[in-house]
Amino acid sequence: MPELFTISAPPTPALAAAAAATLAPRLLAQAAASDVEGGFPTQEFDWLREAGLLAAPLPTKLNGSGLNEPAHTQELLSALRHIGRGNLAVGRVYEGHANALQLITRFGRPEQLERWAADAVAGHLFGVWNTEAHDGVKLAPLPSGRFRLSGSKTFGSGAGHLTRPLLTAALPDGGWQMLVLPADTQIPEYDARFWRPLGMRASASFRVDFTGLEIGSEELLGEPGDYYHQPGFSGGAIRFAAVQLGGAEAVFDETRRFLRALHRTDDPYQRQRLGQLSILVASGQHWLHAAAELAARPGPDAETLVAHANLVRSAIEDICLRVLPLAERCVGARGLLRPEPFERLHRDLTHYLRQPAPDAALADAGRYALDHPRPAYRLWHD
Template sequence: MSLHSYPAAESATETLNHPAQATAQVPDLAPEAAAAALAGRLAAHAPATDREGGFPTEEFAWLREAGLLTAPLAQDLGGAELMAPAHTLTLLRTLRHIGRGNLAVGRVYEGHSNALQLAQRFGRPEQVRRWAQQARAGHLFGVWNTEAQDGVQLEPLPDGRFRLRGSKTFGSGAGHLTRPLITGALPDGGWQMFILPTEQQPTTLDASFWKPLGMRATASFRVELTGAEIGPEDLLGQPGDYYQQPWFSGGAIRFAAVQLGAAEAVFDETRRFLRDLGRLDDPYQKMRLGEMAMLIESGNLWLRGAADHAARPAATTDAEATVAYANLTRTAIEEICLRVLRLAERCVGARGLLRPEPFERLHRDLTHYLRQPAPDAAVADAGRFVLHTSQPAHSLWNA
């Protein structure tokens, strides 16, 4: 195994967390516009970090400068209220633009946004203020929940603190996240969230775990946490809060937005490639590009529908409907992305899949990221919901 210990703040995010940068950055642009403005720059730089062990450190400095690391915070915490239900469409479009630029950046940024949402939803006021200040100082958050047989255990200590034992897998941003939100089991079986200050509690990373087809620059290593300690001030919410619905499954619309952004990048590169070859008059290419345009616009309509559904007054109380719609959205966008990839392959042929053309990387990254957990169960859950409701099809999602 390739094991690395990361003590204190000597990680690659040091440039994000330097004390001289501790004042909040006020964004010049709204989050969606800022992300759209960065997309081309992210895309141009993506090949530089496309390697196992790579991470887009410079890109996250750009996001910080644009105010995007603090955008998920409430306004009174120095943010742009990006995670508020009323701003869901802006959130999804922001994520889509970042995914269009670099899918690895989009994946990690989605996790950062998710962690800040959970912190604000379940944290005590003094915790929320502290974590918000750390986000303003440039700390990168994320969520590490996936684990294997040696999952994380929280062992109580006599002084009220907890010692950690076990590890997490697919720890995206490992070695770079300085405030990962982690889940672990309490002695009574409760599932507890906590936010680990990694510069105070070193972790050991197994980089050999991460030998992926795509998304290499997410640094999604196995993270060994045994021996680290946390205090009551690091615990987030009550046991079981992490799986509260509709927030747990409803969050699927966020990664679907990132995925759709990558499909847009595939479309743009396919059209550019055909223009460079002078193949614009080929009737079959016209047909394929037309179908790709239809698919991508369908995905954007799904995002709008998901945002409308998440922002409705009954989104929280009618959690089953919210989760069902989110599951339909992630399923539809997965199918859209897969079809866009197949059409793009036919458009560009073998020549287009040779480096330095971007298709090879885009194809690998999107194919890998589309493999989200339990896709069949997501469709089945939506089917269960529609089978047990008496609403006719025309008003199924209007409640």
Template sequence: MLAAPTPEEAAAALAGRLAAQAALTDQEGGFPTEEFQWLGAAGLLTAPLSQALGGAGLLAPPQTLSMLRTLKHLGRGNLAVGRVYEGHLNALQLTQRFGQPAQVQRWAADARQGRLFGVWNTEAQDGVHLEPLPEGRFRLRGSKTFGSGAGHLTRPLITGALPDGGWQMFILPADEQLPTLDASFWKPLGMRATASFRVDLTGAEIGPQDLLGPPGAYYQQPWFSGGAIRFAAVQLGAAEAVFDETRRFLRDLGRLDDPYQKMRLGEMAMLVESGNLWLRGAADHATRPAAEADVAATIAYANLMRTAIEEICLRTLQLAERCVGARGLLRPEPFERLHRDLTHYLRQPAPDAAVADAGRFVLAHPTPAHSLWNA
């Protein structure tokens, strides 16, 4: 009997199918609903669960490289799918890390039933507040912005302020406590199909069984900043898609013998492969025995990796545009959508601070360059 595909193999097998359908959901308010059914059928929605919980153990440290490659393949197929899946994976990681045993079992059962998780942390001035009620319950007040998957996530992990200023995670059963969605908020350059609306939670109520971890757990390091390696892997997948489509476009036009196109494709190949080496380096660094104790080094390496992937993606886009010209940026060619989606997704928070953090680390550690990251 053949062994079941690994999550990495399942994601790689789905990438082409995701790409073929990506244009259909590329509209404001769109969402890749059918695509997530495919992910569920392939076992990818439960893959982040431990094997004891019925998953594939994709979050176990020895599987970090496979996890990153799984995210990369989904980003290669459809960046919106990759982004939402990364949030699903992140939420299940946090539930397993900080949840009480009964909570972990309940949320794992939700994932096995096909419920989609995600993380809603970003907010504006009207952020979420938890107002105490009797018996350890809370009434919610306020909104989250960039609530990716709004209207489709039934188990979003949300953060909010306690009366004493603590920052508390909770899982909202959004199929029972329906938030108010403001789709007019989401008028983006790209990533239209992530349905990242403003989500008003005012009036919803949660109980102690919905609270996840102690106040402040969401920002615990190195996991918070170190998680940047996950979204960078999704971004690299989109760069690979740009490379593949550029080569296909030139082949269709019969431009393979042009020396300048050869030069551009050579540079693009170098960029993409360097990104894959960064994935391997990030996985090796994140899984070393001292990763959790050596917080500063783990964060600094993750910041280097996300910065390198950003530069790889930006340069890949620039080279692809020169290769395909104005003709290639006309629909139904995929470049216009890929460019919009990747450009938008690359705008992750605090890119300059990420580089500065890595600089502070290396300035504070006089270790020779050849062994700086080997501790």
């Protein structure tokens, strides 16, 4: 359990995003030291705590900054992008923290929200563990009124460091129930052998076995099936897309630094590649801006928000996949050698881009376009 910090004055949404931008160079400088298989960026999250960023996604009435509110989506995506360009592993875990607090804010009973918000303000780290292992997680009611867990999750990012993971579990009737596990007292079994990744080593995304743990009804969040409510379930993809774009920006910055160090900035082919990279990165920034504008605007229905979020995640994945080979051509074989930062940035971004169901996301955006008769200029914006 990390040392906890009490934040007396949460930053405004704009200041929270600015704090993330300020932290990005420190995160980048520390990233190589944290890039250890099975490790975790503990010091980096201490910096986020001190900056008030762990509480920032909470509503202002609960000592947060309101980053998760639709009106402040622009600041949330900016904060995620800046943290991502500092260290994608930190960005991955922080995005899960923001996601968990959004679900708690939406579905928690008042007393639960107050308790878990106080935990976030005190420095507890939240996250969402949803990917089922072969045995899956099940929740069985006991005669005492408590519930017993069994089974496992995989890709439990922040395993051993998240003290308030949010997970889904199957009920005996087949429903899916959210719960927030007090993992500092109900400690699951972590299997680090699962995590032998190409990149994102420091995200500690282990297999987690919950068998034998017991919780009370006060740890159950919402009603069965609430986790999959739209637009929150699919629409949240814009958050991880923001982190990914931050990784692409880091690749861009490192490529430019590398060429300057070699005095290759006058090469016409390098200039052409940097022009192409500039178009790609700026395009991703425009996509995030459009996503934030749509989220903040009153009126879009869940179907529109989900379809547009699927466009955003698909576009930014494509942008990142095009950034990487262009940057490789710029830096050549020399830039791919350790300890050059490019080598780690390339691994981390390549791995993080492998989000689930990319083809289905793009197909859903296409279905929306086919089902709606509005012309292109009004398809996403009435």
